[in-house]
Amino acid sequence: MRIALVQFASDIDAAANRHTIAAALADLDGASVDLVVLPEAAMHDFGSADHDLSAAAEPLDGPFVALLAEQARRLDATIVAGMFERTDGLPYNTLVVVNADGELVTTYRKIHLYDSFGYRESERLRPGDIVPATFTVGDTTVGLMTCYDLRFPELARTLMDGRAVPDVLLVPAAWVAGERKLEHWRTLLTARAVENTVFVAAAAQGGDRYTGHSLVVDPWGSIVDEAHDADAVVLADLDPQVVARSREVNPSLANRRMRST
Template identity: 40%
Template sequence: MLVAAGQFAVTPDWRANAQTCVALMAQAAEQGASLLVLPEALLARDDSDPDLSVKSAQEIDGGFLGRLREESRNNGLTTVLTIHVPSGEGRAANTLVAIRRGEVIAQYQKLHLYDAFNIQESRRVDAGLQIPALIDVDGVRVGLMTCYDLRFPELALSLALSGAEILVLPPRG
C-alpha cells in the first residue's frame, strides 16, 4: 500500500483549502497512492484567531467535504482528514473523516481535548465518546486517531487489539 502525505499550510479560506485538497487528491491518485492523509482542521485556520476553526465549522454534508467527496468519486483513493463539525451553539467537534469513492466510510470525533498552558480547547470544542472503527485500505486494517488522542496510549492499544496493522493521524498543517 502506497501512502501519500498531503501537507500544506491551511489558510483562513475554506474554498482555497478545498481546492488545495482536491489537487493533492488528484496528484496522490495519479501517483498510485491508496491512502492520502491530509492535515488536521482543514476548513480554516489563522494563528491570529484561534477560534476560526470552530467559527468556520461545517456539517459533514457541507460545501467543503462535498467538494472533496466529488473528487473522490474519480478514483479509489482513501482520503483521511479532520474538519470541525458544528455540535451546538458556538461549539464544534474536531471530526476525523475518511472518504472513498464519494462516500464517508468512517468518522470519529476527537476524544481527548487539549486543556493545558494557555490553550483551553474545551471552551469551544466538544469531545467525542466513541473509539473509531478500523477501515480497510487495500487489505490493510487501518486504525484512525487524531491530534491529542495520540498522547493516550490506550486508544492505540485498543485499535491494535482490534486488528489495526497501521495507525493514521492527520498532522497539524
C-alpha cells in the same frame, strides 16, 4: 497499500483551503495511491484563540466533504481529512473517511482535546465520545487518532484490542511548533509504532505555526520517509508482510498480561 500524506498549512478561508487541497491532489494523478491523508483542521485552520470555530464548522454533507468525495472518486482512493463538524453547540474536531466511491464510510471525533502547553482546545470544541474508529482499505485495517491523542497510548492500545487489529495507525495533526515539540512528535509516533507493531502514518500541518514533519514509521521503529516544514507530499508503500514479520519476531501484543478495558 500505497499511501500519500499531504502536508500543507490551512487557512481560516475554507474556500481557499478547498482550492489548495484540489491542487495538491491533482499532483497525485498517476501515483496509483490507495489512501490519501490530509492534516487535522484541513478544512479550516484553528486561527487565533478568539476565532469562532462554531461559525466556521460545516455539516458532514457540506462543501468540504463534497470536495473529498469528488477527489476520492477521481483518484480511485480513500481520503482521510480533518474538519470542524457543526453541532447545535461547540463543534467536534472530526476526521472524515471517504472511500473511492465517494461515500463517507466513517468519522472519528477527537477524544483528547489539547488542553496543554497553555492552550485550551476544550473552550472552542467538544470532545468526541470514547469510540475508537477503524476502517479498511482493501484487506488493510486502519485505526484513527488525531494529534494530541498521540500522547495517550491507551487509545492506540484500545484500537489494537478491537475486533479487527489495525496494520496502520493514522495520525492527522496540527502539532503546534515550540521548544522540544518536534522531538516529542517523532518520539511518540515511533513509540506507538514499536509498541503496537504497526505502521504509523502522520499527516501534519506545516508552515510557521505548526511543526510539519509528516512521516511514516514502520513497525520496527524506522522512519520510512519524512517531510520538513514546507508543503510536501510523502509517498510510501506499506507492506502487510512487514507487520506480520515484526509481530512474529516481537510478539509483544500476544505476550501482554494486561489489556485495555
